[in-house]
Amino acid sequence: MSDLVDSDLPSEPTRASVAVAVPLGIVVGIFGISFGVLAAGTPAFGPAAALFMSAATFAGSAQFATLTVIAAGGQALPAILAAILLNLRYLPIGISVAPSLHGGFVRRFLQAQLIVDESWAVSARPGGRFDARVLVIAGLILYVAWVFGTAVGLVTGQALGDPRALGLDGAFPALFLALLVPHLRTRRAVASAVIGGLIAVALLPFTPSGVPIIAAASAALIGLRR
Incomplete structure (x- = not known):
């Protein structure tokens, strides 16, 4: 963990960082289940592609956009463009976080892979700075939750049915509202x-x-x- 974290800000203890990230991880895991269920019901997508995308992309909104295009009979190029369009928001997010990341290229690159909306929000500090330790710990927890949730959804998709009937589609709007209000x-x-x-x-x-x-x-x- 220390290889990924180097900050000139007073950092929260690891336990406090975990306490902040775990509730977010639960919600992200639920959303991952929703993605897995929908992917399992899309023959043109397939379980292997869904699990690989969650592990390699780690971007819920972009993955849902891709899945939506594929499920509607679209081709790969429009699906990829939809994902890229949604992920363009990480340009200003990355610019805002960059001054708070330290170390060589490899360390900063690995830290950047853990920047998602939730880890960015919970690591924000006054003055436009970010706590690198919170960013990394939250990012790791969210990553594991997202990939694990996807796997659970793929395995249990037939039994769960339409995730919207269970209210799983409301998890992320509620999460973003909870992240927004404190700021x-x-x-x-x-x-x-x-x-x-x-x-x-x-x-x-x-x-x-x-x-x-x-x-x-x-x-x-x-x-x-x-």
Whole structure:
């Protein structure tokens, strides 16, 4: 773990980091089950592809977008483009985290693989900085939960049926709301959230999947300005 973590910020103890990440891991695992169930019911996708994608990509929204395109009879290229479009939000996220990561290229590269929406949110600190230890620990827990959840969904897909009937599709919106609220402490943060929400809602009826998210993420630049 120490090979991945090097920060000039006072870091939370490992136990505290785990305590923050485990509840998120449970929700992410549930969402992973949902992905696995849907993938198991999509013959054109297949269990092996779903499990490999979860292990190699580790990006829930992009994976669901890819699965949706494939399930609708789409080809590989549109599916890949949908995933890339959704993951473009990691450009501003990566830019915001970069100053808080230290060490050589390999260490920073490995740390970057653990940056997802949840690990980014829980590792955020005042002044636009990030706790590298929390980022890494949370990222590892979330990664294991996501891959394990996918595997469970693939195995139990036939028994569980449509995950929407169980309410599993509501897990992620609830999680993102829980991540957002603690950061709404300043007018600038509230402005970022409101503007981002308005942009997403305005574009949703007229643009392809992923575009509203990318456009809304631009509102975060307000919060990043110092």
